[in-house]
Each structure stands twice: as C-alpha cells, then as structure tokens.
Amino acid sequence: MALVTDTLDPKQQGGRGRSTASRTRARSGGPRIGSHIFLLILVIYFITPIWWLTVASTKDTAGLFSGSGGPLWFDDEFHFVDNVQGLFDRQNGIYWRWLGNSFLYAISGGVGATVLAVLAGYGFAKYRFRGRGAFFGVLLGAVMVPLTALVIPTFVLLSEVGLVNTIWAVILPSLLSPFGVYLMRVFAQEAVPDELLDAARIDGAGELRTFFTIALPLLRPAIVTVLLLSVVGTWNNFFLPLAVLSDPLLLPVTVGLNGWTALSNAGSGGEALWNLITTGAFISIIPLIIAFLSLQKYWQGGLSLGSLK
Amino acid sequence: MATTTAPTSSHRAEAHQQVKHRPDRNYRRRQRWGWLFVAPFALIFLTFLVLPLVFAFRMSLFTSTLATGDRFVGFANYAKAFTDPLFLDGLLTVAKFGLIMIPAQMIVALIAALVLDNLATWASKFSRLMIFIPYAVPVVIGALMWGFLYSPRFGPASTVFALFGAEAPNFLAQDSIFGSLVNIVTWQWAGYYMIIIYAALRGIDPGIYEAAVLDGASDRQIATRIKVPMISSSLVMVVIFALIGTLQFFTEPQVLRGVAQGAIPTDYTPNMYAFSLAFSYSQFNYASAISFALGIVVFVFSFFFLFLTRKQSGLK
Numbered sequence: 257m258a259l260v261t262d263t264l265d266p267k268q269q270g271g272r273g274r275s276t277a278s279r280t281r282a283r284s285g286g287p288r289i290g291s292h293i294f295l296l297i298l299v300i301y302f303i304t305p306i307w308w309l310t311v312a313s314t315k316d317t318a319g320l321f322s323g324s325g326g327p328l329w330f331d332d333e334f335h336f337v338d339n340v341q342g343l344f345d346r347q348n349g350i351y352w353r354w355l356g357n358s359f360l361y362a363i364s365g366g367v368g369a370t371v372l373a374v375l376a377g378y379g380f381a382k383y384r385f386r387g388r389g390a391f392f393g394v395l396l397g398a399v400m401v402p403l404t405a406l407v408i409p410t411f412v413l414l415s416e417v418g419l420v421n422t423i424w425a426v427i428l429p430s431l432l433s434p435f436g437v438y439l440m441r442v443f444a445q446e447a448v449p450d451e452l453l454d455a456a457r458i459d460g461a462g463e464l465r466t467f468f469t470i471a472l473p474l475l476r477p478a479i480v481t482v483l484l485l486s487v488v489g490t491w492n493n494f495f496l497p498l499a500v501l502s503d504p505l506l507l508p509v510t511v512g513l514n515g516w517t518a519l520s521n522a523g524s525g526g527e528a529l530w531n532l533i534t535t536g537a538f539i540s541i542i543p544l545i546i547a548f549l550s551l552q553k554y555w556q557g558g559l560s561l562g563s564l565k
Numbered sequence: 566m567a568t569t570t571a572p573t574s575s576h577r578a579e580a581h582q583q584v585k586h587r588p589d590r591n592y593r594r595r596q597r598w599g600w601l602f603v604a605p606f607a608l609i610f611l612t613f614l615v616l617p618l619v620f621a622f623r624m625s626l627f628t629s630t631l632a633t634g635d636r637f638v639g640f641a642n643y644a645k646a647f648t649d650p651l652f653l654d655g656l657l658t659v660a661k662f663g664l665i666m667i668p669a670q671m672i673v674a675l676i677a678a679l680v681l682d683n684l685a686t687w688a689s690k691f692s693r694l695m696i697f698i699p700y701a702v703p704v705v706i707g708a709l710m711w712g713f714l715y716s717p718r719f720g721p722a723s724t725v726f727a728l729f730g731a732e733a734p735n736f737l738a739q740d741s742i743f744g745s746l747v748n749i750v751t752w753q754w755a756g757y758y759m760i761i762i763y764a765a766l767r768g769i770d771p772g773i774y775e776a777a778v779l780d781g782a783s784d785r786q787i788a789t790r791i792k793v794p795m796i797s798s799s800l801v802m803v804v805i806f807a808l809i810g811t812l813q814f815f816t817e818p819q820v821l822r823g824v825a826q827g828a829i830p831t832d833y834t835p836n837m838y839a840f841s842l843a844f845s846y847s848q849f850n851y852a853s854a855i856s857f858a859l860g861i862v863v864f865v866f867s868f869f870f871l872f873l874t875r876k877q878s879g880l881k
Binding site: 288291292294295296298299301302303304305306308309312320321326327328371372373375376378379380382383384385386388391395397398400401402403404405406407408409410411412413428429431432434437463467488491492494495499509510511513514517518521530533534537540541544545547548549552555 | 601
C-alpha cells in the first residue's frame with residue numbers, strides 16, 4: 257500500500273490531492289508501528305490464559321496458591337512430570353480414559369458428519385431431484401435451530417430406546433451438521449463444473465464413479481474445513497455429554513475435568529485436585545492446537561466459504 | 566481437458582436436439598441419484614433434529630405427575646413459561662449479553678482483521694494465528710482457565726493491579742460476573758470471527774483500492790467505505806453465529822458457577838434453567854416447553870435479523 261502512494265505522490269499536483277497524499281505518506285510510517293503495537297496488545301490478551309495454563313501445569317497445588325514465581329512465571333520447583341504421574345495414578349488413570357473418549361467421539365462424530373455433509377452437499381448441488389428446494393429450505397432453517405435446545409428432547413428420546421449412557425448417545429447426535437451440508441453445497445456448486453461431470457458420464461462412468469473420481473478431489477479444501485469444524489464441535493461439546501452420560505468411564509475430558517473442578521470447589525473435605533486439573537487441561541488442548549497449526553493452509557480460506565454467494 | 570470437453574459438449578448439444586426423448590429420460594432418471602446422495606444425511610436429520618423437535622413439542626403439551634400420570638394440557642406449559650419470571654429473567658439476561666457481547670466480539674474481530682489485512686509481515690502472520698488459537702481451546706477449558714485467572718486465590722489480578730497501586734476487583738462477585746463472562750466469550754470467539762472476516766477481506770480484488778488511492782482516499786476511508794461494505798455478507802453471517810451462540814448461552818456460566826460461589830443462580834440463562842428443571846427436578850415436560858420456547862425465540866430473532874439485513878447479506 258505504501259509503495260503505491262509513494263509512486264503516485266509526484267503526480268498529485270492539486271492542493272487537495274497533495275495534502276491527502278502527503279497525509280497518507282506521513283501516516284504510512286506511523287500506522288505500521290501503531291498497527292504492530294495494537295496487534296501486540298491483542299496477542300498478549302489472547303495468549304495470556306494459555307501461557308498461564310502452561311506455567312500452571314508445572315506446579316504442585318501449593319505452588320499454584322503461593323509459588324515463588326507468581327501466577328505467570330515458573331516456580332523454582334518443576335512438577336510437570338509429577339503431575340502427569342498424578343494423572344496416571346488418580347482413579348487408575350481415568351483422565352487418559354477421558355482423553356481417549358474425547359478422541360473417539362470427536363473423530364467418529366466429526367468424520368461421520370463430514371461424510372454425510374459431502375454426500376448431501378454434492379447431491380443438493382448437482383442433481384435436481386423432486387423436493388430438493390423444499391428440503392434445502394428446511395435445512396437452512398435448521399441451521400438456525402439452537403442445537404442445545406435439542407439436548408433435552410434428545411436425552412428423553414435416547415432413553416426411550418435405551419441408548420442413554422452409551423457412546424452412541426454422544427456419537428449419533430454429533431453426526432448432525434446442517435451447516436456442514438450448507439457449506440458443501442455452496443462449495444460444490446462453484447468448484448465442480450457440470451461440464452466435467454457430463455464429460456465423465458459420456459465416457460461411460462456411472463454416477464458413483466463420477467462422484468469419487470471427479471468431484472471428490474475437487475472438494476478437498478471444503479472437506480478439510482468441514483472436518484475441522486465438526487471435529488472441534490464434537491470435541492468442545494459439553495451440554496450433550498453432560499446430559500446423556502453418567503458413567504464416569506464414558507465421559508469426555510471436558511465433562512470429566514469440570515467434575516474434578518466441582519469436586520475441588522466443594523471444599524469441605526473435598527479433595528483439592530487443582531494441579532491435576534491444570535495439567536489435564538493443558539494436555540487436552542495440545543492436540544487441537546497442533547491440528548490447527550499444521551492444517552492452517554486449508555482452514556484459513558475455507559472458513560469464509562459460508563458467505564460466498 | 567479443456568480441449569476435449571469443448572467439442573464433446575457441442576457435439577452433445579447436437580445429439581440432444583436430434584434425439585430428444587432418450588437424453589431427457591436419462592436426465593430425469595439421473596436426478597433421482599440426488600436423493601441417494603442426500604438420503605444418509607436426511608436420515609440423521611429426521612432422527613436427531615425433526616424427531617426431537619416433534620417429540621419435545623408433544624412433551625411440552627403434557628404434564629406428568631405421580632398421581633395422575635401424563636395429562637394433556639395443551640399450551641398451558643407455554644403460558645406458564647412466558648409468565649414464569651425465572652424464564653423471562655433468563656431471556657432478559659441473554660438479551661443483555663447479546664447487546665454487549667455481540668458488538669464486543671464484532672469490534673475486536675473486525676478491527677483486528679482490518680489491521681491484519683493491511684500488513685504482510687511475519688509478525689502479522691504470527692499475530693493472526695495467536696488471536697485465533699483460543700478457538701482451538703474447548704469452551705469448558707477456556708472457562709476453567711478464566712475461572713482460575715479471576716480467582717483471588719490463584720489469579721495474577723492482584724499482582725497486576727498492584728503494579729498500578731490499585732486493588733484488584735473481585736471478578737467473581739455478583740455485580741462483576743456479567744463483565745467477566747463477556748470477557749471469556751470475547752476471548753474465545755473473536756479470533757474465529759476475525760479469521761472469517763479476514764478471509765473475506767482477502768477475497769476482495771485489490772484493484773479496487775488502487776482506484777480509491779488515486780482518488781486520494783486514506784487507509785481509514787478505504788476500510789470504512791470500501792472494505793466493510795464489500796464483506797457485509799460475511800459480517801451478517803458472523804453476527805448470526807454470535808446471536809445463536811449468545812441466546813443459547815450455557816457452558817461458560819455453568820462452569821463458572823462452581824468458582825463464583827453464589828454469583829450465578831441455576832436459572833441464570835434459559836438453557837441453564839431448562840437443564841436444572843430436567844435433571845435436578847425431573848420436570849421434563851416443562852423443561853421441553855422451555856427448550857422449545859427458547860428455540861422459537863432464537864429462530865425468530867435470527868430470521869428477523871436476516872430479514873433486516875437481506876440487502877447486505879445478498880439473501881433474498
């Protein structure tokens with residue numbers, strides 16, 4: 257931007273033009289520093305809690321309350337390994353079970369929801385079957401139905417068929433992703449040209465083969481985005497597992513850690529598990545952060561898909 | 566590919582005109598494949614969206630007592646809900662949250678995105694990722710972390726405020742809990758919205774700015790007069806996300822309840838109220854009515870908002 261204004265500057269002769277141009281140029285050094293300071297403040301704000309958690313995971317309970325390094329710096333003693341050991345000892349390592357459950361729910365729910373969304377999005381985008389418009393209209397409305405409003409009815413429904421307190425009570429409802437279908441349809445409409453599909457058909461490929469060999473590779477950026485969104489959605493889910501699961505061995509890590517916190521807050525004889533909570537929370541956020549950092553080239557563009565016309 | 570497709574498609578158009586019946590029949594038969602592609606999703610949609618909604622609606626029309634069993638009461642539960650001060654207070658609470666929280670998130674996200682769009686340094690790339698990172702943290706963990714940070718026992722607040730010679734406020738007291746919750750939500754979601762807005766900004770053809778620069782527009786004018794109007798459909802989408810999220814506010818206050826002794830009642834938001842009705846008091850019928858009523862309110866609000874912004878969003 258600064259380059260453009262600089263090259264244009266000499267040409268601007270009129271009084272008004274020059275004053276604007278010189279103002280732009282005068283600011284071009286300023287805003288950059290200003291912008292970076294602004295970004296620095298934002299980064300500090302957004303990263304401090306995570307930094308705090310990182311530091312806290314290396315402390316024992318006493319260190320958390322009154323450590324030598326204060327809340328935002330490491331203590332002289334380093335307890336991370338002890339804390340991890342504590343996570344293995346506590347209730348036979350139930351924490352790792354919770355973490356495994358979270359993985360199971362997030363991956364099966366996320367992959368399942370993505371597969372359904374890809375198929376349905378492609379179907380909506382590339383075929384004009386009867387009832388298409390009506391169904392898609394209902395689906396658009398469903399994007400606006402708050403999913404938490406469905407939790408209690410889903411609980412009652414699942415208990416009628418005896419699925420409450422099983423892994424299916426979390427996985428099956430997680431397969432529902434109207435927004436994923438919407439994203440896929442929008443993307444498939446733009447990214448998969450009809451001519452290409454027709455060419456494949458003329459070459460004698462069936463509908464399924466056309467889908468797998470022609471459409472699927474073109475849909476890859478949207479698939480990664482929808483997969484990430486639905487994995488994160490299931491991984492983060494709290495209300496649904498809180499409502500439908502009561503067996504401690506089936507809980508995902510979010511509900512499990514919340515239970516430990518409630519236990520520790522209860523005080524009066526309740527055990528203080530603060531060091532295990534902070535270390536458990538720290539370990540549980542690592543996988544998703546790594547996933548986002550390593551897949552950034554896919555999701556950064558993909559997240560704006562929904563607003564394409 | 567392009568060289569082979571062009572002749573085939575023109576050839577096909579000819580064939581299409583010559584033998585009109587067969588391709589048409591084929592074409593129509595092929596469209597049925599659409600249903601096969603949509604069917605698996607439709608099954609889940611019916612089972613876990615339509616069925617629970619219908620079921621909840623049916624349940625909400627009954628009351629269940631130990632003495633009489635299920636009894637049909639029509640819309641009595643709704644009449645009760647919309648005159649129930651606890652539910653109405655909850656709605657008012659989330660409405661207040663919406664008024665503060667949505668603009669807060671939007672302003673942070675939009676300004677950050679506009680600033681990032683003007684820079685192409687490694688520092689700006691790094692900042693973009695760091696601002697987004699909280700989205701990868703589960704909401705429960707985010708709320709737990711902030712609970713620790715707010716806590717006078719663990720948190721750094723007293724140390725930080727002492728630097729300025731001030732006494733740290735109690736973030737978990739009854740009259741400051743609102744702001745504390747707004748802060749958690751903004752921290753958690755502003756980065757996600759920022760990425761959506763940023764991606765939309767990147768999609769604008771930079772040639773447009775050159776023309777504006779020629780006309781002597783400043784960076785700020787370009788941002789407010791060109792960039793913001795051009796990404797209005799993304800902004801509408803982000804507001805809808807934030808609106809739906811705010812009205813079903815549940816996780817953060819539910820988690821913070823344990824830390825902030827007594828500052829957050831069990832009926833703080835409509836969802837928390839429905840949850841406690843169902844699982845603490847086993848009033849599933851009334852809880853369904855509350856859930857359904859909340860669903861309707863969210864739906865009406867989002868639709869109303871989409872209607873108001875139909876020009877900006879490009880939806881008709």
